Amino acid sequence: MLSARLQIPHCPPEAIAALRRELGVGDALAQALVRRGFGEPQQARALLDGGESHAPEAFDGIEAAIEPILRHVAQRRRITVHGDYDVDGVCATALLVRALRRLGGEVDWHIPDRVAGYGLREGAVRAIAQRGSGLLVTVDCGITAVQEVALAHRLGLEVVITDHHAPRADGALPQAPIVHPTLCGYPCPHLCGTAVAYKLAQALRSASGHAPRQSGKAGPTVGDARRLASGADGLGAEDADLDLVALASVADVVELTCENRTLVRAGLRALSATTRPGLRALIEVARIDPCRLDTRAVGFGLAPRLNAPGRLYTAAPALELLMTEDPSRAAELAAALERCNGERRHVEQRILFEAEAQLRQLGEMPAYVLAGEGWHPGVVGIVASRIAERVNRPTVLVALDGDAGRGSGRSIPGFDLLAGLRACEEHLAAYGGHRAACGLEIERRRLDAFRAAFAEHAAQTLGESDLTPLERVDAVVSVRDLGLPLAEELERLAPFGRGNPKARLLIRDARIGQVRAMGQGRHARFRVFGEGAHASAVCFGAGARLPVGEGEAVDATFTLEVNEWRGVSEPRLVLRRMRVGG
Numbered sequence: 001m002l003s004a005r006l007q008i009p010h011c012p013p014e015a016i017a018a019l020r021r022e023l024g025v026g027d028a029l030a031q032a033l034v035r036r037g038f039g040e041p042q043q044a045r046a047l048l049d050g051g052e053s054h055a056p057e058a059f060d061g062i063e064a065a066i067e068p069i070l071r072h073v074a075q076r077r078r079i080t081v082h083g084d085y086d087v088d089g090v091c092a093t094a095l096l097v098r099a100l101r102r103l104g105g106e107v108d109w110h111i112p113d114r115v116a117g118y119g120l121r122e123g124a125v126r127a128i129a130q131r132g133s134g135l136l137v138t139v140d141c142g143i144t145a146v147q148e149v150a151l152a153h154r155l156g157l158e159v160v161i162t163d164h165h166a167p168r169a170d171g172a173l174p175q176a177p178i179v180h181p182t183l184c185g186y187p188c189p190h191l192c193g194t195a196v197a198y199k200l201a202q203a204l205r206s207a208s209g210h211a212p213r214q215s216g217k218a219g220p221t222v223g224d225a226r227r228l229a230s231g232a233d234g235l236g237a238e239d240a241d242l243d244l245v246a247l248a249s250v251a252d253v254v255e256l257t258c259e260n261r262t263l264v265r266a267g268l269r270a271l272s273a274t275t276r277p278g279l280r281a282l283i284e285v286a287r288i289d290p291c292r293l294d295t296r297a298v299g300f301g302l303a304p305r306l307n308a309p310g311r312l313y314t315a316a317p318a319l320e321l322l323m324t325e326d327p328s329r330a331a332e333l334a335a336a337l338e339r340c341n342g343e344r345r346h347v348e349q350r351i352l353f354e355a356e357a358q359l360r361q362l363g364e365m366p367a368y369v370l371a372g373e374g375w376h377p378g379v380v381g382i383v384a385s386r387i388a389e390r391v392n393r394p395t396v397l398v399a400l401d402g403d404a405g406r407g408s409g410r411s412i413p414g415f416d417l418l419a420g421l422r423a424c425e426e427h428l429a430a431y432g433g434h435r436a437a438c439g440l441e442i443e444r445r446r447l448d449a450f451r452a453a454f455a456e457h458a459a460q461t462l463g464e465s466d467l468t469p470l471e472r473v474d475a476v477v478s479v480r481d482l483g484l485p486l487a488e489e490l491e492r493l494a495p496f497g498r499g500n501p502k503a504r505l506l507i508r509d510a511r512i513g514q515v516r517a518m519g520q521g522r523h524a525r526f527r528v529f530g531e532g533a534h535a536s537a538v539c540f541g542a543g544a545r546l547p548v549g550e551g552e553a554v555d556a557t558f559t560l561e562v563n564e565w566r567g568v569s570e571p572r573l574v575l576r577r578m579r580v581g582g
Contacts, residue, residue, distance in 0.1 A: 004471040004577040006555070008506065015039040023048070029489050031475035032503045048492050050261045052188075056203035059184040064177035065160045065200065066207050068135055072158075073105040073208075077134035081109045082120055084140045084193070085310035087251035087303050087318075091244040092139035092162075092194040094322040098241065099201035103208055108133070113314045114378045118432070118439060120145040129155035136160070140193025142174065143167050143183075144432065149174035162196050166434050169422060188259035190499070194248035195263055198241055242267040243274045244322070250295045251303035253436075255499030264495045268293055278321035281334035282306070292564065295495045305334075308341040311378030344379060351375050351383045355397060359387065366467070367394040367420070367458035369451035371407075375399035381408030381437070388412060392469050394420065394458055400444060404429070409438045414466030415458065424453040471557050471577045474503040479510065479530035487560045487571040502559040504576060509553045515546055528556070528573060537573035548578065555579045 011034045019030040022041035038044040046052065056062055072079050079100055083093030093109050100107045108131075110124055119141045125148050128136055135158045142149070143163040152159050159176040167173060167183065178184065179200050181191045191199070246267025249260055256264055272290040274280060279302075283290055286301040309317045317340075321333040351372065358370045368387070380397035388395040388410040394417055398407035411417035417438050421431045427450035431440040442450060477486075482505075496502045507530060515526040524539045524546055537558065539546060548554055556578045563572035 004469040004557075004579075005465070006471050006473060006506070006557070006577070006579070008473045008476070009035045011035050012039075019044055025492075026486060026489055028475040028477050028481060028486055028503070028505065029492065032490070032493065035472075035474050047261075050265045052259045052262050054187045054259055056199040056206070059179050059181070059186050059199065059203075061177065061184055062179055062200070062203055063207075065162070065179050066203055068158050068160060068177070069100070069105075069137065069204060070103075070208055072135045073100065073103050075134075076104075076106055078132055079105050079107045079135045079137060080128045080131075080133040081107060082124065082128070082136055082138045082141065083109060083111050083319075084118060085111055085113060085315035086140075087306045088193045088248040089140040090306065090310070090315050090318045090322065091248040091251075092192075092197040093319060095194055095241045095244045096137065096139055096162075096197045096201060097323070099197075099204065103204060109319070111310075111315050111319055114310070120148045122148055122151060125152045125155065125157070128152075129157050134158060138162060139197045140164070143178070143180060146172050146174050149176050162193070162200055164191055164193050164196055165432075166418065188257075190255040190257065190260055192245075192249045192252040192254045194252075195245050195254075195260070198245050198263075201241065239266070239270065240275075242269075243271040243276065243279060246271050247279075247298055247302060247306075250298040250495075250497060251307070253498050256295070256495055256497040257499045261495060261500065264295070264497075268295070268298070268495060271298070276322065277327040277330035278324050278333060281327070281330040282321065282337065285334045285338045295497050299497070304344070305337045305341045308337060308344040311344055311382075312340060312347070312376065347376050348379050348382055351379060351397070352386060355383055355387060359391070365393065365455050366462055367396075367415075367455050369396045369398065369407075369447070369454055371398035371400050371405060371447055373400050377406040377408070380406075381410065381439075384408055385410040385437075392467060394454075396438075396440070396454065398440075398442060398447065400447075403444050405442050405444055405447065407440045407442065409433070409440070411436050412466070413470070414462055416461075420454060420457050420461070423457045424450055427453060469577075472504065473506040473557060476506045476508065478533075479507060479528055479535055480533035482528075482533075482535040482560060482571055482573065484562065484569065484571045487562045490560060491562070502561070504557050505560055505573075506555065506557050508555050510556050511551050511553055512546060512548050512556075513550050515550070528558075535571065535573055537575055539575040542575075546575075546578070 011031050015034045016030040019025055019033055019041060023044060033044045038047050081093050081096050083089040097107050097109055110128060112124060120138055136152055137160045139162050141163055142161040143165055144167060149159050161174055161176050162179040164181055179196055182189045246264045249264050254260055272293045282302055282305060286305060288297045288301050306318045309315055317333050317336055324330050354372050355370045377399040380399050384395045384397040392412055394411045394415045396407050396409035398405040409417055416435045418433050418435055421438055427446045429441040429443060431438060433439055490503045493503060511529040513527050513529060515524055518525045526537050528535045528537050557576045558573040561572055561574060562569050
């Protein structure tokens, strides 16, 4: 955790001076902006303002998706929204169902469970056709469902696909209208599934206001939809759903760059003031102060609780929580999700303990495939993520059950995990995912061969530098700079997450002292001394001791945050990496 290669990108002094002069920012923030590629004042101002936004029409071909949806709304034919069991899939389902009902549509939904498996499956298609739906709209899935969409057509269903995942390796696409940020050339290619559904809802609302009124229909016409969509919830009809967009974007760990910054920034404000009884109840059970709701609170507080039932059982309670208008029912569901999340943590700890024992037995390898009997397939992905981060190696965990296994993998920056699975596909029954995360199915008898092939591919792909974490420095600072004003100014880079981490500050020749245990010995708090000044710091997850002697000089990287404790705000450093003897 503490060892890493430091990368300090070139930062011309004249560029720093220009940002300080034109934007009125401090030296550390100016350094961070330049090193992140925003050295021009206009670019930097746009980033800090976070106002990038694009019209839904920027999706090539979105009109082809709008037409069948509005036609089914006008004809009062049933529409089924097919989602997924994670936070993104559940939020996308709730958002689009709500949007279509605002338009006057007759809408239901289908969420698969982990036993049935991710994505649009044949059984779901048949069930949706049998219950009389005329249109199937996928959210957060469906881009690889070529055969399933063909089956839907044979059964008399029209289909619209909205997704953000990678298509099939052979390039085949479902024969249906598609709304997809990459395939449709959208300017922000990193939208999550809920953000795609949000953009579609915007487009539907806009198009419905300009459609001609149709007479002789048994229900609301397309032209009636604008009145029905206008909403009476204070915010605009789409703005009221930004809470779900922010929640899903953070939970799905999409890149918080380009328009995603705008959506998440506005969505966090909407989430802190949400009127949804379910989200208000969830915020309460998670003990989150709505006034300090940020990406960390979402990622570590709300998202795991919404994910828990889908990981262990069924996502139905999470979806009901987002849909209910009854505060008492919302409180019951939030309490149930809290209990489920506690069970998830217990299951996760047991799997982590067993997986780490296997790691010790296997020794040093370029990549790991770990497997266990009775491991829960809905939790192995979390454990794979923890192990990959700790050992900095691509890691796949497989839950074995009888003659088969279902697995989940997580990667490191220098390794394309999906390409790794493609290189080993002869050993797999099924697989899918993207560069950083994947899912797979495998026969037990093929496990050893897959482990060997996967490790061999990683050895050929990864260099020694890839296997040592790289710490990219945003600003070089001195201890005397580390006050509350700097901590607050660096918050202008928020929202933080993948693609936009907190600013990483390098302190050279810092001296560490007054190390004390905190958090029942799991963490350490200490002081950083330098140039006649000192600052408070913490190190999470490294135990009560640091690998440095009292007063020893180190080069260290930190993030700087505003710590709230008993009504007092103070700056606090969070240790990331340390190099003894700098």
